[in-house]
Amino acid sequence: MATSSLTIDIQALSHWYGKGSTRRQVLQGVDLQISAGEVVLLTGPSGCGKTTLLTLIGALRKVQEGDVEVFGQQLRGAARGQRQRLRRRIGMIFQGHNLLRCLTAEQNVQMGADLLPNLGYRARRDQAREWLRSVGLEDELGKLPHDLSGGQKQRVAIARALAAKPQLLLADEPTAALDSGTGREVVELLKRLAREQSCSVLMVTHDPRILDVADRLVRMEDGRLYQTIS
């Protein structure tokens, strides 16, 4: 397949919200290609469709028009089971940390590792610890999300996303809730860990201070994409 070197290949993707007279187009013929191991930052004013694009790539939403291929798999018309299997290969980091409140940091990360096949409980736990160590939280293993600071929670979320060994990482403003110092730290970490696993990253951000970590910048306005070479 010609597109196999590309992690993401989007052609003429359009998306609408609502029905009838309230129907509103949020994506208008978006084209985007991301190759393996590339770090792409997506910026743009709020409400321009960034998050919608992310959820479409993450197989969380049905594709309405256009082609979205992730890992060479066509998402338009994909069944629920196929999308669910695909999601296992995609790591996601959300605006909020979305950790499970009743699980410790370690258990939360383990939830990510649990998705890997053929791993015993002990191996998954060791992996979870390893990931927490690499995000600098080796001392907070047994703490509940409630007892962690915002930056720590976001780092646990990153560890959880990476523990599932994704080939693609989607991040929606991972630094939104963090101060600039911590935000910078988190993004650097994200990039370094993604590099180590040769995982592509697509990150939505408003934060101008972290733009320099990207291989490529993409700007979105009113549902259209504008490529910027950085």
Added chain:
Amino acid sequence: MLIRQPVRLAVALAGISFAGILMFMQLGFRDGLFDASVTVHRLFDADIVLISPRSTSSVSMAGFPRRRLIQAMASPEVEGITPVHWNLLLWRNPETLGTRSILALGFEPGHPLFTDPTLAEKAKLLTQKGRVLFDEKSRAEFGPVAEWFREGRTVESEINGKRVRVAGLIGLGASFGADGNLLTSSETFLDLIPNTPSGSIEVGLVRLKPGSDAEQVAQRLQSQLPDDVTVLTKQGFIDFEQNYWRTSTSIGFIFTLGAAMGFVVGCVIVYQVLYSDVSDHLPEYATLMAMGYKLNSLLGVVVREGLLLALFGYLPAYAAGQGLYLLVRNATQLPVAMNTVRAVSVFSMILIMCMLSAGLAMRRLVDADPAEIF
């Protein structure tokens, strides 16, 4: 996940336990009633029982000619017979002097009546006229007869206005139909009810030779004897009585309905708890779905939650059920006790209740749209 909300957990468990206790009590009463209605029936030393076709239950036994019982003797399988008089009589409480109806059985003291071997000895006391054996398990409203008798006092009272003396105590047990029992000789019995037609009895006990097929003999006797008598096996006699209480009174229905109410109440409580729990954690479930967890494995979490609720709600219900049965036994003298069948059936009801509620709560989970969490 409920563990993080101890109050909600407690409410859930209390609700389930309450439903369980309700079901235990209602079913316990119902079964206790059916058992209690045949306490005396079970004791008879008989393979086949003859009653009048006009008899409907132990509280309204009609007479039939004693000759029929003697005719039954003609069958080669029959080993012995005992004619029994059976009626509800008014017993005067020797302490308060109030009257209350008591089930009286009259028989020839020399004949076997109950399978209990100690009775034969006590029956000799009845040969004297005006003597009765009083059931010490009768309800307290009949007066402190057993206590007085054990203290060595001479206990005398009136039945239907005639003086009788308590010659001994027996242990039978109260039933819904009769709050107390007493035994007396046929002679005394006829004396107490003088207008009984001569040669009329209410119950005829037939004992068969060992190895005889009671079912078969009963059928043959029924066809041989005139239709002014009904021939039943002992089990048939018991069923006849229980069937009356089950079908001809509202009692069985009421208690079954009560148990059903408990079931419904439990369902509502568990559903509420599981539903709000699922709703509270919807973003987390959605996150797991976004991470690639299967919907089924998340549904499994809810099912397990329901399962644990069922288990931990059942245990206190079982314990409380035992305690309440004890209470009821002491208060009513009814044979209400825990049995395996009921313990298992209440548990399966609770399990069904929790699973049903979990199933309903799951519909909320299907709404968890992973796209909403961004």
